[in-house]
Amino acid sequence: MAEYLIKNGFVFDPVLGIKGDVVDIAIKDGKIVETTEVKDPKVIDAAGKTVMAGGVDIHAHVAGPKVNVGRNFRPEDKLFTYKPRSGVERMQGGFSVPTTIRTGYNYARMGYTTVMEAAMPPLYARHTHEEIRDTPILDQGAYPVFGNNWFVLEYLKNHEIENTAAYVAWLLRATKGYAVKVVNPGGTEAWGWGLNCENVHDPVPYFDITPAQIVKGLIEANEYLGLPHSMHIHANNLGNPGNYTTTLDTFRLSEGIKPRSKFGRDQVMHHTHVQFHSYGGDSWGNFESKAPEVIDYVNSHDNITIDLGAVTLDETTTMTADGPFEHHLTELNHLKWANTDVELETGSGVVPYVYSPNIKVCAIQWCIGLELALLAKDPMRVFLSTDHPNAGPFTRYPRIMKWLMSEEARRQQIDSFKHRDKVIEATNLAGIDRELDLYEIAQMTRAGPAKALGLSQIYGGLAPGLDADVAVYDFNPSEPYAPDDIEKAFSSAEHLFKTGVQVIRDREIVSNGNKRTLWVNAKVNENPQVMRDVREKFLRYYTVTLNNYEVSGHHYIPNPYVIEVDATQ
């Protein structure tokens, strides 16, 4: 493997605590090494440029059944977007739901190297892995959903944490999954009957359990196993005016629980796309931001991490395992609606959406996403995301960086809103003058998410021993710049290395890399009861046999990266 020396760049690295100093970064055998260790490296001249670790996305919808529904049912999303095959690049297309090929390339262009698929229906795990396999360059993992799973509901009804944990371990292995995801706990099961659970104490029909019990139980099972990532939740009541109280109720379920993981994370709950969960008012008429209340809680509780779900003011495609929410959305906007309920496990919906700057509610949502980031005290616990493609496509991350780093850019946007004054009144953003720096951006996009994922031993920084995922951007932080320069530079990395392989050279993709699929293999003590329950449920209620459920076979996961967890003690 070639050796590289990236010389004289302005380095931003929270792991080493480097805040823009000129430091050389050396790469050897796929890892970052001390500069003295490379003998005859290829030299990259990074003078006057910004150097960071490869980006890590903790939450995006980039592979699997609902993503493909989004692609196949929106030909209009492809208009004018295609790029023919050339060089190593394969044909690519799509805007808010790009093809797998474009997904890999576009993340790479932004300097990202690791992306987590945020919701995998277990029965569709094979599909998710096939798409991941066909996504070039990126290391990826997928979170199977647990919050409406019949096994989990039944075990947790009786507070059987050990059985829940054994089942979680079994399902992670069967689906080659990475983490415990929860989406609208109980509510999606209720949607099997056309119903929902709107707050944490709403009973789940038939199952005699509440969302609060599900969430708390899954946190406990997660810590029982000591998984790399924490329980990862999209709470109840998403997208409704006044829902910030449900969000705070959900946060509080983590109180008093400490992480029990050897993987270096400090949180027991990751709450995703919090923008969608920070709404005040009781109707769309008096809809307002409650970002300060929500982020205050996060600021004062260090066992929680969040990501933004920032709105980017685009036409996009919403998709979530929150089935009832998507039905609610299609009633609201009357656009096309796809829904799939998955036996014993989960559900999902897909609806196109337009976040127009001319609509007051959309503009308020835009403010809320940015407020969360700008009011955050600890950027190591608040991560940049759009809940791609829900609040906007991931390709807008550099634009969000611009908004976060430039008060001027925000003001321009606010001034362009049709309902400017009402938006200012319903939000706090206009009064915030904070401008994030590149070190904080590196915390929110690299070091922070890697740590929260339990992956800080391989990703997120430039310390020797970490994987050589390195991005070089044509951005000189020591010179004056216009806000748009940020967006431009971070949309198109000049160089990118993925585990030591140069995949972008002079802004051109030169390699499809050697992508890996991350999954977690948790060993637990034998649990005959859980295995008997599994056999019985497959026999009676599933439509595939138990022996046909597990994702196995080289063609699904040609290059696995397995994280071993031992929970047998």
Added chain:
Amino acid sequence: MSRTVTDVICPFCGTLCDDIEVVVSDDGKELHEVYNACAIGAEKFLHSQAKDRITRPRMRQEDGSWKEITYDEAIDYTARMLVNAKKPLMYGWSSTNCEAQAIGSEIGELVGAVVDNTATVCHGTSLIAVQDIGIPSCTLGEVKNRADRILFWGCNPAHAHPRHMSRYSIFPRGFFTGKGHTGRKVIVVDPRRTDTAKIADIHLQVEQGRDYELFDAFRVAFKGEHLPDVVAGIPKEKIYEAAETLKSGRFAIIFFGMGVTQSLGKNHNIDAAIAVTRDLNEYTKAAIMPMRGHYNVTGSGQVWGWLFGFPYAVDLSRGFARYNPGDTTANDLLRRDEVDAVLVIASDPGAHFPFSSVKKIYDLPSVAIDPHETPTTEVCRVHVPVAFVGIEVGGCAYRMDNVPIETRKVVEPPEGMMTDEEFLGRVLARIKELQGV
């Protein structure tokens, strides 16, 4: 001696039953018995055992006779044919695995082909309708465990998907459906009194080609609005009754087949069917599902979805994906003389396309990849026999509800035979050589 392989997937129809048991000889070379499969499914397994099976590629000669050629020659012919063509058509893909489909897609990209699958003559209209209006659906287990109202519209599972009713839709006892058949109300809409219609609680004998009107009538009836005395040949009382039956259920499912996708109205019928389902969700829970035919036609739509963004009729000839059914669909291209070579894989247009299209295939450089001798293999210049997917080689297939299942290899293919995936992989490599990429 023999042994039994369990949990085998049936690679015949979109029901994709995965509980088949197959008895094979100890050395794994012969397949003796098939249990649990329906008659057509079992026949597919047993067919792989035909003693007179063609096991080597062959090329049609000037005089119409066949000459055996090597796989290498077949690979070279196929690669050159595709590279030399301006706009080759790569059609079929419905009875092979997703791995082969993925490789075929890359070939299509390299040679600028049009790739189309059998949806073009069955559920392509459904795919268009989904682009118009979406689709509220579910997995078949939701039907088994929850559904108490079952509507079959323009389909006859008793014949086309024989185990559908026992595994998923009418008879099984599920978690919330402990009474099985007796807890369910079954409605069939079909102009004929099919075997499926015979077991229905309500059979609406719609006038041929009037499905759209009847769908609309349902939407009116749900709202309790006024209907004319007779719609589409059905008295209004029966429509109100059927509508009330659906509304009063806890979970309703509509299954629809080629009786509505390929009759007058086509995709507009499915628009209306999905609108009926959407409307029902105002009153209760409802879902709708196409009865997909081939066991993996769904899979090819998925693979092209994630690679190109469209589920069928994808024109890659300009270097990027274009999609315009009626224009980029296989029959339209053939009839307009717009393609100059044809590769057919895992399907039989010779038996299902109009004669005028089949004649075009006959006149063009053409390759058929198929384990069987079919009308298609007889009109193509080269026939490449391959191992049976799901019997002699495994690989991923998607059920009619889009659930992916790994098919199983149960017996060895005849000595020296290639699989679809191997053959296409070799063609891809040869194309890269020829193109110098």
